Amino acid sequence: MSAFGRRGGNGIGGRPSFGSAQPMKGPGPVAPRAPAPEVDEGGEQFPPLEALNEEIEAPSPVAERNQDAMARLADRQAQSGAQGNSKNEGFEASIHRIKEQVLPRLLERVDPEAAATLSKDELAEEFRPIIGEVLAELKINLNRREQFALEKVLVDELLGLGPLEELLNDPDVSDIMVNGPQQTYIEKKGKLELAQVQFRDEDHLLQIAQRIVNKVGRRVDQTTPLADARLQDGSRVNVIIPPLSLRGTAISIRKFSEKPITVDMLRGFGSLSEKMATVLKIAGACRMNIIISGGTGSGKTTMLNALSKLIDPGERVLTIEDAAELRLQQPHWLPLETRPPNLEGQGAITIRDLVINALRMRPDRIILGEIRGAECFDLLAAMNTGHDGSMATLHSNSPRECLARMENMVMMSDIKVPKEAISRQIADSVDLVVQVKRLRDGSRRCTNITEVIGMEGDVIVTQELFKFEYLDETAEGKIIGEYRSMGLRPYTLEKAKMFGFDQPYLEACL
Template sequence: MTDASAENYQTFDDILNDGEISEIMVNGPQQIFIEKAGSKILLDFKFKDDEELQNLIHSFFKLVGRRIASEMPYGDATLKDGSRVNAILPPLAKQGSILTIRKFTKTVTSVDDLIKWGTITRAAADLLIACIKGRLNIFFSGGTGVGKTTTLQIFSAYIDPNERIVIIEDTSELRPVQNHIVNLETRAADEQNKGEVTLRDLIRNSLRMRPDRLILGEARGSEVLDIINAMATGHDGCLGIVHGSSPYDVMARMETMVLMSGVDLPLFEIRKILTSTINLLVHQERMQDGSKKITYITEVEGLSQDSLHEIKLHDLFRFHLEGIGPEGKVLGKLKSTIKHYPKFFNKFEKLGLSVADVFTKKD
């Protein structure tokens, strides 16, 4: 390693350890962006060449026992501090190796932090805490980089510490505070295209591991069918993450994911399974000022009684935009929109949870 390379790696390490930086985006050796306080900033810093950048990428993957090479020139890894790494190499990346690092947040670690930063209100947080304790099946949804994983992580702290929690992820990210944790991670195929272990494989195996709770790091495809089947066979209290632009979009995407499994069921039956197992959607968005806010907490009610059998959703809380303040700050609040007691209220009563006040509480 040359002195210049050593200096560049030290500079990059300083960037990586800067607590104010939330994301690092390296678009080849000559262009590096960071995100700070919701704004993207182009740095003057550059790598000498793509070889220097690739050496850094390989070191990240080696640290966690993963490999990125010509036969599999892209992949994900999680650093020891929880930061998420994605890399893709030439020739797939035309301008040189691409490295994206989403830093693990250390500023938001509790419900009080979420309230302080305006992500959620106390009334909505109390409802979610009750839903976790009440063993509802909940999906945390939204686009990329909106804080879904952080929110799930924080609310998972309210799972009973005596429960056995099995976490299933493509790349290990979640770090629950409880002691009885089993972390399962998928494995890519080797150079001979052998040895692949998928999310579906892990979910099926996890059901033989005596789980009290299943947490699916992110649902992207046919594994939705397996987690739904787990919910339907008595494994309640499941949590998961899914991408989508709104609660209705999330449910439509999950219909598609079930179909990706190859299951031969009419759409009506798929919707019936989804609505009978999923209780709640917690939808999060990134605002134009860079802030991250929960914009919907939505009950999955069931199906319409007409011939269309459309999925019925009931917004319990919804973010109301009130305008744009000084310096572009988004103004608004997550407000209760509950029209009637959710259908899962009876489940709370059977568990002895005193949560009636949650549904009428005002911030």
């Protein structure tokens, strides 16, 4: 008797034990089973070990992709702790070492006020014999190439921005990020890399930062450790100093191309398709109200500058920014810039103040460099009061989020307006939302062109005209995608018809 009260075995009337074999009952006699072949240990019924190894050694494409992804993660983890200090090497390092010896003696023989009145070329001519005398005193012999390089470095130090000058003159560099005197990163073709430039010390770097902000009438010191400024070519500069920056003075420079960017050039770069370029050209020419949305460094300002090329030269355009960086390509263009408060905390002029004042300056279009707060309501009011064709940029990750952020910015201000009224004002004012994005391979793409149709209940209704769809990635990491038209009839067709562009506008969207 088993522990469960049943008799073991296969006796008559007894239940078969677990796992015992029972013959299958069928309509006919069961064919006798062939005797099992005699096999060695392991048996032929099992596949040989060599075959198993071959199957294991040939992973599927999905497994290979997973292995590559995990290998990339391991590489990234190994590189994350690497020290990233900028160091001069070779020829440049030797020139900078000589500069450190020559500069103090040179300053003893030069009148700074007189030197400030000369151009760089004139100063180089004046310096040449003096540098020769100093080198003779120090018993340093240089060839012609080294002497020219030394002259350039010294002139940059006295009149320019020191080590930053060579980066600013490099057309391939789009961003410069100084993280203290020992580390400088640059962006080339959308990728960050360590630059081989270095500052003497923190005082040297702070002096360069103050030279930048003083040129535009601003200051950076212990009382105002933050400053926005611009260079002569319009490049945007942000400076933050200790105690806010723990690694020393930090300078961020966003360079802008000397050559004006057009919509056709963006199409040539692969940032948008030909049909999308046609739609944006018509939207700019037909005075549609456009919001350009995207993340930091995605190309919003570049897109805004390109769209400004389509503005009629006879229109009066006002641009309003914190730091004037827009470079419009129109004859009748007036840039306005905000002003920070003084030492007593008074006298600040905000973007909202300038928007309100701009309405009294008879503008045809008002362009905001970036919407950040309560000025959003005043811009919407301007769009609804005869300033069609106004444009602005805004930080957001999608067209739908862009509209939600506009609602939030109006609600965060002191304007007591119901949410439904704000949404209706946005729906009545904005015609197109152009979404731009910087992809992980460094390329900038126009990923969406979305139309604002109106309201349905308390929700803003939109329809997508174009969309960028990700397809694949090359072995070099380049993203492959397709710009797809949704094939919808545009709601803003009537606006294009008023300017005679209805037929090409419709053909481009379908």
